[in-house]
Amino acid sequence: MHQTALERLNWDDLRFFLEVARSGTASGAARRLGVDYTTVSRRIRALEQALGALLFEKSRSAGFVLTVEGQHLLGHAETLESTLQAACEQVSGTRLGLSGHLRIACTEAFGSCFITPQLSRFLERYPHISMDVLPVPHFVSLSRREADLAITLERPERGPYVCSKLCDYRLRLYATPAYLEANGPIRSRDDLARHSFVSYVDDLAFSSKLLYLQDLLPGAHSRLRSTSVIAQYQAALQGRALAILPCFLAGPDPRLCEVLEGEVEVIRQFWIYYSEDLRKLKRITLLADYLRACAELNRPLLMGESNEMAYLPAD
Structure with missing residues (x-):
């Protein structure tokens, strides 16, 4: 009996596909997934065989570059990923409370001296959430999922983002x-x-x-x-x-x-934004709302009218 592409597909291979698409290299994807290079290459080949399509063009200079077919698959795979994350959040949320991992990128001083201290209270509220803070003096790509949420000096000019002004x-x-x-x-x-x-x-x-x-x-x-x-x-x-x-x-x-x-x-100004496809994740929207509340509470500090940092209650 002839199998369809859907029947041949190993859904877990899409996870490997997403990491390679975002990192641009099999070695980078391997580090993020905690596996070796050969495992990543093997899973990508299996996915391509199941779909009957070449998803990446490989070169020494550019790494793994998405083909047209790969670009089409990327949008669908990211939608599936977001839907699955939201489903897991809802199911586990009924039992364990809000859980999951978040990565936030922000400018250097603001991330180190304001965001990180404020997040300690957020993690007290939600003990099943873990967090990476990336206070770096350069832009971080949300499209490549280097972070889930970003705080920047400029509003993004384009892209499927949920964006709002955080503070002056x-x-x-x-x-x-x-x-x-x-x-x-x-x-x-x-x-x-x-x-x-x-x-x-x-x-x-x-x-x-x-x-x-x-x-x-x-x-x-x-x-x-x-x-x-x-x-x-x-x-x-x-x-x-x-x-x-x-x-x-x-x-x-x-x-x-x-x-x-x-x-x-x-x-x-600081702007806060995240990808549109993460809007359904409650932990994303709660974090964004929490940071906006922290910024509003600390307007005197941010505007140089006070030297004391204020904190939202932990519960």
Whole structure:
């Protein structure tokens, strides 16, 4: 009796297909799945044979590249994955409460100094959820499932995303008291011309929203630059230069003081988003709602009106 493609298909092979499509390599998929390279290759070959279609073109330079047939399958496989995740969540939720694993990507300072502390309370509320936090100074791809939810400086211009503004935050000019004592008083913007700044590496900044130094202080001199705001913060603490830093990072630190209060500042936004196909996952929507509530509660800290972080109750 002739078998159809559906009858020949091993559904678990779709899991291997998704990881290869997202990582672009069999070795990358193998690491994420906890298996060896040959297992991944074998499962992809089995899937291609079951479907009677070539899903990837392989090259030394580009790795595993989806064919047209592979691109068609990817959309359907992601829909199946999301539906299965939602089903498992509902079934296990009746017995164990909300459970599962989440990965959140965010900008470096915000992820390290705000999101991570806030998430400790979220995990107390939902003890069966585990979390990865990726506070990195670059973009993370949601389409490749490098993360489930992202917080970025810019709203995504395209893509099937559920997106909303998370909050505004303010940056100000900071220095150590020792720096100000050694380099003379700063009474106006004109006085800044003779001072050195720590700033971003212009051509390597992952967002144009970070290039505010020249906009605020045209001609500002910077001898030390870094792609990391944490590195800029640490450099400012050495008392050798000025730095424009987020108030939520520098404000609570008594080793730094604001320079030209109210005169040199900038407001930026954080956006929170996740893939449309994850909308049905309750743990995703609950996390997004929780982070919005945390941001609203901490508006004074984020806008430089308070140096104290506030927390939602654990229950």
